[in-house]
Amino acid sequence: MRTAIVSIALPFLAAARSQCDTPPLTLTWTNTTVTQDGLGVARGIELSIGTPRQIFAFRPITALNNTRINNVLNCGSAANNSCVGELGGTFDPSKSESYAVSMKSQWNGTMAEEEDGKKAYVYLNDEVGFQGGGSVEGFPLVMSGGGGAQSGLSLGTNSSFLRAAVAGGVAPSEVFGLWSGSRGVDHPRDGQLFVGGYDRARVGPTASFSTFPVAQWSLERACPLQVTITDLRYAGLPLLPNGTNKLIACIEPAIHRLVFPPEIAEKFANYTSHNPTAHPGRLEYDVTKRPTDVLTITLSNGYSTGISNEELFAPLRTHDENGRYAIINDRVVEAFVADTRGVDPADVDTMLGGLFLTFNYLIVDYAKGEFKLASAVSAAAEDVDPDPTVVCTPSNTPSTSPWPPTSPKSSTSGGGGSKNGGMIVGAVVGSVAAVALLGSAGFLLFRRRGRVKEMLLRETYARPHMDVAKQPLEMMANEVHELPTSRQSSFRKLEGWMRQ
Known part of the structure; x- marks a missing residue:
């Protein structure tokens, strides 16, 4: 029997x-x-x-x-x-x-x-x-x-x-799907990471995914999710440097802020009427003089997203004595744009941090050498019925690692x-x-x-690096895959921006 x-x-x-x-695998970012x-x-x-x-x-x-x-x-x-x-x-x-x-x-x-x-x-x-x-x-x-x-x-x-x-x-x-949620004061939202798929419910019902090629990975520039910004505006005013029509950026969820070169930070400060005497060293403003407009980012394939004023500016916060990220001065608001003014441009990597992923859902498939973006549904978790969707191709390929x-x-x-x-x-x-x-x-x-x-x-065990440079030529057309070299490694700079 x-x-x-x-x-x-x-x-x-x-x-x-x-x-x-x-x-x-569903993991909440909270x-x-x-x-x-x-x-x-x-x-x-x-x-x-x-x-x-x-x-x-x-x-x-x-x-x-x-x-x-x-x-x-x-x-x-x-x-x-x-x-x-x-x-x-x-x-x-x-x-x-x-x-x-x-x-x-x-x-x-x-x-x-x-x-x-x-x-x-x-x-x-x-x-x-x-x-x-x-x-x-x-x-x-x-x-x-x-x-x-x-x-x-x-x-x-x-x-x-x-x-x-x-x-x-x-x-x-x-394959993983990622939405960073929101760190807004009035309407905070938990984010989520799906490994092996994504949450279809977090993608806008009328949104379609735009596909981008994964960039060449290197120790010097660990920036796999690389995009080309072709237009960047605050209040409709151009932020890209004069004579420049593109800017290479990394999508990096480890930081929350948007990081731009010093010239762009200077323009942003001017457009938002920043007072460097009252608030030196950071893009902060008296609450009575809070900027009121939005930031728009357009990528090389026409994909465009807007960063709302509510998310772009918030009361001044930092980690308190218990490690909590809390408001320390409600009379001052800060911009979630890193103040890189005065920094050597060679030491600044342009980054679209978690704030960018508040408005965009990300799916990454390194095996295919591509990642995708679509407009995200930012409603509260209780108002969204999760729809876990598997993205999987069965693999019977034996490991190339030595065995045992x-x-x-x-x-x-x-x-x-x-x-x-x-x-x-x-x-x-x-x-x-x-x-x-x-x-x-x-x-x-x-x-x-x-x-x-x-x-x-x-x-x-010690799997060799994927050679993402071996991609179909049509995917690589009109895209820049390698950032310029720098005097410092990107991760060391990233650690600095993560503390902001």
């Missing part, structure tokens, strides 16, 4: 757990408590790390291929709420039983990554928990020492996070046992009928767990 039941269960299990039957006393809050995508769990609020970042966290020692102690909140949580290795250190050469993350020579980095693996209950063991992480920006969830062209999510069975593909990979040599703190690999822990997607059959076929799942653990190591 058992043999008959197992023969029925096998095809059912194969279908239920096939790659593209997995629903998209205010998250990240301090032990419950007072420190950061806005980001909530994930847990370690055993027992330590909570983080991650900013999604396309300039990174490895997920980065900050050491608790960066803040002196976990009791430093302001610091911990601003960094989106900090990690204490001594409190995780599943923490495992690796030599960089034997680590299963992405090897090609920009590093700051002034900082110390620890390459590690640990259990990562996702919203909704699933988790993956042996997840590759980089821990930074010596200060830094908020924890970054890697969404680069060779993202170890995206690979691990697929290999661990929590997402059907590495060299397992990371690990050590743990506090006497806990080390854990490597990538066994998926959590609910198995399936129907009620499948659950009824699992009781008689339990021994099959025991064997499968071992294979899943091996699979994550195989899939995340």
Whole structure:
């Protein structure tokens, strides 16, 4: 009798757990408590790390291929709420039983990554928990020492996070859909990240997607989501420098502001009647003299979007003593345009940050070498019925990584046992009928767990960079794919803008 039941269960299990039957991994971008006393809050995508769990609020970042966290020692102690909140949580290795250190050469993350020579980095693996209950063991992480920006969830062209999510069975593909939500004071909105698809309900009902080619990735210019701005206006007045008809920009959700070259920042200040004597160093204004117009951005293929006045200007906010992003002066408003006046133009990368993605829904498919933009639905979550839509092409291509990979040599703190690999822990997607059959076929799942653990190591082990330059010529026409070289790496500059 058992043999008959197992023969029925096998095809059912194969279908239920096939790659593209997995629903998209849904992660909310919202205010998250990240301090032990419950007072420190950061806005980001909530994930847990370690055993027992330590909570983080991650900013999604396309300039990174490895997920980065900050050491608790960066803040002196976990009791430093302001610091911990601003960094989106900090990690204490001594409190995780599943923490495992690796030599960089034997680590299963992405090897090609920009590093700051002034900082110390620890390459590690640990259990990562996702919203909704699933988790993956042996997840590759980089821990930074010596200060830094908020924890970054890697969404680069060779993202170890995206690979691990697929290999661990929590997402059907590495395609992701992103909407940043709103940080407006009057109508804040939670954002969302879908891995393996997108939320069709967040795309305007009459909107159509515009497609752009992914740009060439390099350590010097980690800017995969590159666009060409052909028109930029505030209150209908042109902001592009005289004699210039295009400006190369990076779409980067890790920062919120819009970052433009000094000449554009100067024009914006003039158009908004900024008073440099009363408000030096930043584009701030007395609330009684708040600018009243909107900013419009037009891209090379005619795609245009408007940044509303409500989102472009807001009461002055910063991180308070508990790490909360709070209003500190309601008599002053700030513009979410970085004040780059006085900065060397060579040190400024033009960026369309999270503010741009408040008004635009983003879908990225690195495997196809393209990303898409469409007008976003910005209504509150309770007014939108989510419509998760899978974007997935089944892949039977064997990994090009060496197999078996060299397992990371690990050590743990506090006497806990080390854990490597990538066994998926959590609910198995399936129907009620499948659950009824699992009781008689339990021994099959025991064997499968071992294979899943091996699979994550195989899939995340040092995969070579995708050559996005090999794209159809029609996709590359009239687009610039490489930003000019700079004296500094783009990520180091990005860290500076992330603090603004």
